[in-house]
Amino acid sequence: MIFKNDLQFSRSLDEQDPLKNMRDAFIIPQHNGTDAIYLCGNSLGLQPKAVQTEVAKQLSAWATKGVEGWFDGVEPWLDYQQSLKGTLEDILGAGAHEISIMNSLTVNLHLLMVSFYQPTNKRYKILMEGGAFPSDQYAVESQVRYHGLEPDDTIIEVFPREGEYTLHTEDIIQAINDHADELSLVLFSGINYYTGQFFDIKAITEAAHAVGVCAGFDLAHAAGNVPLKLHEWKADFACWCSYKYLNSGPGGISGIFVHEKHHSDITLDRFAGWWGNRRSTQFKMEKGFDPEAGADGWQVSTAPILLMAAHKAALSAHGSAGGIGKLRQKSLRLTGYFEFLINSVNTGIGEELFKIITPTDPEHRGAQLSIICQQNGKAIFDYLTEHGVIGDWREPDVIRLSAVPLYNTFTEVYLTGQLLAEAAKKFN
Structure with missing residues (x-):
């Protein structure tokens, strides 16, 4: 045009x-x-009008049913998040069983790194973009130290060429290949928060897999902004926030993606909690964590229903847009x-x-x-x-x-x- x-x-x-x-x-x-001319959805999306109605529904359920709200009513809280996954399947290009709505972004990044960053004496380094959002940098630094390693010796950052502001995909792939024998994880954002560059998730994932390591992505600025095909691209894991382009409110609920190929891998460590236990045995209250099938098995804590209600209203707007x-x-x-x-x-x-x-x-x-x-x-x-x-x-x-x-x-x-x-x- x-x-x-x-x-x-x-x-x-x-x-x-x-x-x-x-x-x-x-x-x-x-x-x-x-x-106002609101051009800050990259930081905090606007409030959908439906949020007040959806949150009010759950406040009413709490008021009238108390604890029975978990099991009774039109939208029992125990399975509340399952009704939200349909729209996210389209947004993320993933199956419902590969998605879980939970926690906040950096908490989820930590939980996922417990599973997917497992350094050895030979393979212990993490490759990421230079100038990643500080929270990601801090999370990675602390994970590295948790394993007894030094960030300066362990984290490999890929920066733009001299005089440029964004990365070339071929430079990212070259860096992966250059460090092939010592990498334990490739971790990138989907879109860089500062420059707005949308990285080639498919190419980065393929390059990581070619040298035998997992690829994970922080999709804070990508989810709801650009089309994603996480399952097809075979990304190993991802997490995102919902308060930018997903418009679910300040500090809104986050989510994770774990590719189905990892769901039955018993060698993956994870930090467990009651909410991630298999639903069919959850209320037996027995020792021994038995994870729920799929990404929901990475859950830890009880679902925050009021945050999820705001998320539901916001996702409905995406659905209405087609x-x-x-x-x-x-x-x-x-x-x-x-x-x-x-x-x-x-x-x-x-x-x-x-x-x-x-x-x-x-x-x-x-x-x-x-x-x-x-x-x-x-x-x-x-x-x-x-x-x-x-x-x-x-x-x-x-x-x-x-x-x-x-x-x-x-x-x-x-x-x-x-x-x-x-x-x-x-x-x-």
Whole structure:
């Protein structure tokens, strides 16, 4: 499509948008009495209107049934999460038996590393992207120390080439091959939180398997953002949060994926808890952990039903949109239009004031665009904020903006482009 830097054109795109009514399912933050332009779904997604209803249902069940809510009612809590897995199957490209909804992201990463990071004297190193989100770095460092190893000697980080901001898949594969005999695990994010780069999960997994190690992924910025095929790509494990593109609330419930090929592997260590025990024997209260079949056998603690209720409401919005495929179609056009508008600002002022470091190839990115402000970045970001654009600032000079297909519009990204143009003139 040939884009135009024109308000009428952006409005025509909104009119043609088959998902235009999805915005009505969300509560839009206000700025001076009008809808703010919310471009921060990469950090926290908006609240679906249905959340209050779903949470209220479970509060009512608690009030009227007490402990019997686990077994009685329209939605008994004991199996509550099973009804949520259908939409996640589409979002993740996985079978329901490979998914479990549980805990928070970093807790799940730790639990999965207990199983999939089993270092030996020869194979003990972990390969990951340089500049991974700090929580992942801290988790990996602590896991390494738990095994009596030193992070500097054990963690291999793959960084972009000199003068570049994103990684080449061939460089990741080369690093895996270079360390083939000493690797114990390959651990990457699905999308890098800073640059917005969507990594080639299939290629990374194949390279890891070729040298005999497992590949795991933190999908915090990928789940609900880009199409995934975790089962088909044969990823060994993954975890994600639900509060970004899955819109399930601040600190919302997380989830895990464990490929079915590992479900019967009794050599895998795991930290056990009562909630992961086989359902058929759970209430016998006997010694000796007997894991539930599938990914649910990695559960530890009792399901937090109120968090799951918010998650259910959010997932229903994804289902109403027709699945991740339709969301991706809009996302490609929406982010492509945003990229065009930002580049138009640079053309208008005769210099690359706003340098997009997110890959230009749509197949290698999701909704997020990360923009280096070459001059006066914080002042420009503050100008956006003052005029009702909610985005994200990352030191020292990056603005992250994400146009989410569930609730953002083409007109919103057009207006943001206009504000960037105004700020460019004002501060440079």
